[in-house]
Amino acid sequence: MKSRHSAGFVTLFIAGALASLVAAAAKADPAEPTATAAVTDSPEYKRGKLLFIQCRACHELEAGQPHKVGPNLHGFIGRKAGTVEGFNFSAALKNSALTWDDETILKWLEKPSALVPGNTMAFAGIANPKDRNAILVYLREATKAEK
Numbered sequence: 001m002k003s004r005h006s007a008g009f010v011t012l013f014i015a016g017a018l019a020s021l022v023a024a025a026a027k028a029d030p031a032e033p034t035a036t037a038a039v040t041d042s043p044e045y046k047r048g049k050l051l052f053i054q055c056r057a058c059h060e061l062e063a064g065q066p067h068k069v070g071p072n073l074h075g076f077i078g079r080k081a082g083t084v085e086g087f088n089f090s091a092a093l094k095n096s097a098l099t100w101d102d103e104t105i106l107k108w109l110e111k112p113s114a115l116v117p118g119n120t121m122a123f124a125g126i127a128n129p130k131d132r133n134a135i136l137v138y139l140r141e142a143t144k145a146e147k
């Protein structure tokens, strides 16, 4: 009788320990908010932020900021090229029929004049693919529409 009772206790104890392990594992699971924090902590993001200094003279990124020599880039990813309100784009960019996604952005950064001949962005391009990628990682976060 006594041994049965303690066996029951041990079973309960193990079940309890398992339950708390499962609960701890669920807590450790990286949720959506911490994933965003991880991107801004990444070396690519930090490098991209530094590299964007060469674009800053001509481009703002935050909602409500003015166009400069170049258009404000807030929310531009996923949009058709040359369509932001209030900026006087070149006919070349307006007629390019491009949509800004990872592929077109990386090509633009490599050599704007090759992707859209006749565009008016006075920027030669970035030769290093890692640098182009770092700027893309930074732009994805810094131009997010839902900020």
Ligand code: HEC
Residues within 6 Å of the ligand: 052, 054, 055, 056, 057, 058, 059, 069, 070, 071, 073, 076, 080, 081, 082, 083, 084, 088, 089, 090, 091, 092, 093, 094, 108, 109, 118, 119, 120, 121, 122, 123, 135
């Ligand atoms: C000397 C000023 C200047 C610099 C530097 C510059 N840009 Fe631009 N950018 C422009 C202008 C002007 C346009 C519009 C071009 C046109 O209408 O043909 C433009 C257009 C763009 C567009 C297209 C926007 C749209 O809504 O279609 C993107 C994206 C862009 N620039 C990103 C960058 C990035 C990233 C950098 C830095 C690597 C950069 N630019 C550097 C002036 C500049």
